[in-house]
Amino acid sequence: MSHGLASRAGRISAQIGIVVAIFLFWEVAVQTGMANARVLPPPSLVLPRAVAMLGDPVVLYNLWITSAQVLLAFVLVAPIGIAIGLLLGESDYFGRAFKPFFFFLASVPKSVFLPVFILAFGIGFTQKVAFGMFQAIFVLVISAIAAAESVSSDFLKTARAYGASRRQLYLDIYLPAMLPVIVEGLRLGMIFNITGVLFAEMYVSRAGLGHLVSTWGMSFQMVNLFAGILLAAALSIAVNEALRWYENKVGAWRG
Amino acid sequence: MAGLKMVRTDSVAASAGADLRAENITHMFDTDDGALLALKDVSFTVEAGTFVGLVGPSGCGKSSLLLMMAGLLLPTDGRIAVRGETVSGPLPEDIGVVFQESSLLPWKTARENVEFPLYLRGVDRQVREKAALKMLDLVGLGEFTERRPHELSGGMKQRVAIARGFCQDPEILLMDEPFAALDEQTRMTLGDELLHIWDQNKKTVVFVTHSLTEAVFLCDKVLVMSARPGQILKEIDITLPRPRTYEMMATETFGQLRAEIWELIRETQAK
Ligand SMILES: Nc1ncnc2c1ncn2[C@@H]1O[C@H](COP(=O)(O)OP(=O)(O)OP(=O)(O)O)[C@@H](O)[C@H]1O
Ligand SMILES: [Mg+2]
Numbered sequence: 178m179s180h181g182l183a184s185r186a187g188r189i190s191a192q193i194g195i196v197v198a199i200f201l202f203w204e205v206a207v208q209t210g211m212a213n214a215r216v217l218p219p220p221s222l223v224l225p226r227a228v229a230m231l232g233d234p235v236v237l238y239n240l241w242i243t244s245a246q247v248l249l250a251f252v253l254v255a256p257i258g259i260a261i262g263l264l265l266g267e268s269d270y271f272g273r274a275f276k277p278f279f280f281f282l283a284s285v286p287k288s289v290f291l292p293v294f295i296l297a298f299g300i301g302f303t304q305k306v307a308f309g310m311f312q313a314i315f316v317l318v319i320s321a322i323a324a325a326e327s328v329s330s331d332f333l334k335t336a337r338a339y340g341a342s343r344r345q346l347y348l349d350i351y352l353p354a355m356l357p358v359i360v361e362g363l364r365l366g367m368i369f370n371i372t373g374v375l376f377a378e379m380y381v382s383r384a385g386l387g388h389l390v391s392t393w394g395m396s397f398q399m400v401n402l403f404a405g406i407l408l409a410a411a412l413s414i415a416v417n418e419a420l421r422w423y424e425n426k427v428g429a430w431r432g
Numbered sequence: 433m434a435g436l437k438m439v440r441t442d443s444v445a446a447s448a449g450a451d452l453r454a455e456n457i458t459h460m461f462d463t464d465d466g467a468l469l470a471l472k473d474v475s476f477t478v479e480a481g482t483f484v485g486l487v488g489p490s491g492c493g494k495s496s497l498l499l500m501m502a503g504l505l506l507p508t509d510g511r512i513a514v515r516g517e518t519v520s521g522p523l524p525e526d527i528g529v530v531f532q533e534s535s536l537l538p539w540k541t542a543r544e545n546v547e548f549p550l551y552l553r554g555v556d557r558q559v560r561e562k563a564a565l566k567m568l569d570l571v572g573l574g575e576f577t578e579r580r581p582h583e584l585s586g587g588m589k590q591r592v593a594i595a596r597g598f599c600q601d602p603e604i605l606l607m608d609e610p611f612a613a614l615d616e617q618t619r620m621t622l623g624d625e626l627l628h629i630w631d632q633n634k635k636t637v638v639f640v641t642h643s644l645t646e647a648v649f650l651c652d653k654v655l656v657m658s659a660r661p662g663q664i665l666k667e668i669d670i671t672l673p674r675p676r677t678y679e680m681m682a683t684e685t686f687g688q689l690r691a692e693i694w695e696l697i698r699e700t701q702a703k
Contacts, residue, residue, distance in 0.1 A: 335535040338502045339549040339600075340524025349552075353539045430539040432582030 218400045227404035243386040250309030258314045262321020283315040312373030313366040320362025324355035357428025364420035449481040449636035450603035457510035472661040481634040485647040488657030494640045528602035530610045536581045543577040549600040567595035587618040604636040658700040
């Protein structure tokens with residue numbers, strides 16, 4: 178028994194089983210009247226609606242807007258965050274001066290700054306991208322600092338004694354040593370980024386998945402609302418798992 | 433003739449090591465509390481093909497001296513010379529290093545770690561692979577060549593580090609407490625194996641250790657250093673014959689040599 182569960186196939190079927198069980202419980206709870214169907218529609222209505230939405234041009238347009246904002250914010254913020262983190266992690270001077278600043282700010286809830294972003298960038302595409310970047314940058318900087326500090330001076334000492342050139346130090350020591358931590362930071366940054374963009378869309382906007390979900394909620398379209406939530410969840414999980422797969426691949430040696 | 437030549441480059445070198453000298457080395461470190469005098473007028477000679485130990489109280493500058501010999505640290509004053517030529521930077525073709533276990537690259541397999549110095553020099557893939565597998569075999573890790581460090585025990589990791597030190601066939605091997613993280617039984621076994629490998633190719637070896645038994649058992653000569661600022665207190669010739677055997681540890685000579693070193697260290701520490 179325990180062997181079956183420990184194996185990969187066994188684990189995956191157990192996980193699928195749990196998801197199916199949750200949906201079944203949800204369905205039964207609604208059908209038996211344990212939950213109010215007007216507030217919580219059953220999955221037998223929500224799941225087909227979520228699938229149908231993937232063929233609905235209005236939903237697809239809004240999904241596209243959200244994805245474009247998330248991707249653009251990510252592509253812009255990733256190199257900036259990593260560069261700042263590496264600089265702070267590698268340079269004693271900048272590190273001492275600015276590291277505390279980032280650690281303090283990281284603990285402040287970023288959502289309170291949203292009104293400032295609306296004043297500065299309006300309520301369109303640019304503001305969503307800017308706010309997504311703002312949400313993501315702190316975790317990116319902090320993990321890049323950790324990545325830089327994870328490069329043991331013993332590795333560098335050995336490589337230099339064996340005649341490594343500067344280029345070889347970067348490509349054969351720094352890069353492989355830092356990659357798993359950097360990818361982990363990218364994954365966390367992506368989660369913050371998606372959260373930021375969706376939150377900004379729900380607060381005030383004219384388009385995007387967050388805009389749709391917020392509209393459906395306020396107009397009491399519960400089936401649409403839950404279908405939208407499922408789509409948003411599926412999207413985030415897919416992105417997160419893809420990055421986690423890569424993280425495990427480049428970090429297998431961490432044991 | 434061509435055939436003979438092949439065999440020679442293939443076998444674990446026929447070279448007998450290079451000599452190494454420290455000449456009037458004084459070193460100061462810049463610290464937050466000002467300059468720290470770590471080494472003061474240190475001079476010694478390591479003859480080609482000999483096994484020399486470096487012992488002394490913690491903080492006396494042994495590791496710093498080793499870094500200087502490896503070309504990774506320039507002395508404030510004085511010079512290190514290999515075959516009479518001043519060392520001003522790493523000499524990867526002449527000098528191999530073995531530090532404590534943490535110096536293995538954790539994302540590389542045992543074989544890739546051993547190959548690493550050859551890889552850095554752009555040696556052909558097949559050639560370096562062959563050399564690495566041979567060295568791993570020699571240190572008894574023939575079955576673990578594709579394991580990563582986190583899958584190996586402490587003793588196995590040090591075997592890999594030793595294999596890496598010898599793989600590129602350097603003239604001089606510098607070892608900084610290579611067995612410090614190991615239990616006594618493992619370090620005795622590894623010391624014995626190290627002597628075996630060394631017997632076959634007679635590199636010049638400089639070996640830093642805190643274990644006086646290890647120093648006497650392995651070395652031709654032991655340099656005893658004073659507490660900081662590090663100076664050479666005495667060079668002690670280890671007159672025991674080679675090959676060394678465990679039985680020698682029970683001999684009077686062994687005990688006297690060990691006691692003499694201990695006496696020197698105890699005195700300098702007390703000051
Ligand atoms: N990079 C450095 N900057 C400042 N001080 C240093 C540096 N490296 C070493 N020191 C100091 O120089 C002295 C000698 O250090 P070293 O590491 O060479 O000693 P050691 O003999 O190897 O000691 P141990 O036996 O504990 O390994 C110590 O007091 C140490 O604090
Ligand atoms: Mg030391």
